Amino acid sequence: MxxxxxxxxxxxxxxxxxxxxxxxxxxxxxxxxxxxxxxxxxxxxxxxxxxxxxxxxxxxxxxxxxxxxxxxxxxxxxxxxxxxxxxxxxxxxxxxxSKLIYLRFKSLFLSFAVFLILVFTLCVVYDILMPPQYSMIKIWEILLPGFKSLNFYSYLLGIVEIIIYSAYTALIISGTLNYFEKSKNAEIS
Structure with a gap:
């Protein structure tokens, strides 16, 4: 370790x-x-x-x-x-x-994407099953541009946007950690 x-x-x-x-x-x-x-x-x-x-x-x-x-x-x-x-x-x-910590973009991206798609799908199912006053549509309209109502098009658009958000987040986190880990290791060597 x-x-x-x-x-x-x-x-x-x-x-x-x-x-x-x-x-x-x-x-x-x-x-x-x-x-x-x-x-x-x-x-x-x-x-x-x-x-x-x-x-x-x-x-x-x-x-x-x-x-x-x-x-x-x-x-x-x-x-x-x-x-x-x-x-x-x-x-x-x-x-x-002393070893470099290398955070893989692909692993982080897939982790974020799978987790967020599962949560999003569970929330959409929740919205379908629950009365409208308990619906989370307002949140999805804010977080996912283009999401208008509970239909298949909005669901697919939400999935695509979650994939984009996951890639962006994974790129920022893995890129910054890997960059500063390399620079710190260069100082030690």
Whole structure:
């Protein structure tokens, strides 16, 4: 078993969370300008997790960006040593040898795609079986552009969009982790 290094994990988390935060805030600002801010409530999640974030004003956005950035590094530098400490017995049994962690895009993409397609299919079946007031169609209309109602065309469109989202997410995660793992290993060598 390989001992993890905190730097590649922390930097990967930094890029992932910062990009996610930026996308969420951008969508919130665009929808607020168009008067459709009632359908995008992601900033309410940031209100819960980021102490200095108070809404979609400039100062709150900058404070939130700082907190997401510092929090990503803190999470990586706190959890990786804890992980290494909890598995210290396994490290002693095996000789420690520095190896690259290589996260395969294909494996990550297929994992995301299969999981999300199964969840989406279960949710569509739920929507078909449950009364309209409990339907998740509003969520699908927001998350999956072009999804209009519970029909076969919308279901196929949702599957295609989930595949695209899965590929995009797998590319970001595997690309950033593999890049920073290679650069960290080059520093060690």
């Amino acid at each position: 390989k001992r993890l290094e905190p730097y590649p994990v922390a930097v990967s988390l930094f890029f992932i969370f910062t990009i996610f935060y930026g996308i969420c805030i951008s969508i919130g600002l665009i929808l607020a300008d168009s008067g459709s801010n009632s359908i995008w409530q992601m900033h309410k999640i940031w209100l819960l997790f980021l102490p200095g974030f108070n809404g979609l004003d400039s100062l709150s956005i900058l404070i939130g960006l700082l907190e997401v950035s510092v929090g990503s590094y803190a999470f990586g530098y706190i959890t990786v040593p804890i992980y290494n400490y909890l598995l210290r017995d396994k490290f002693k049994k095996n000789s420690y040898q």
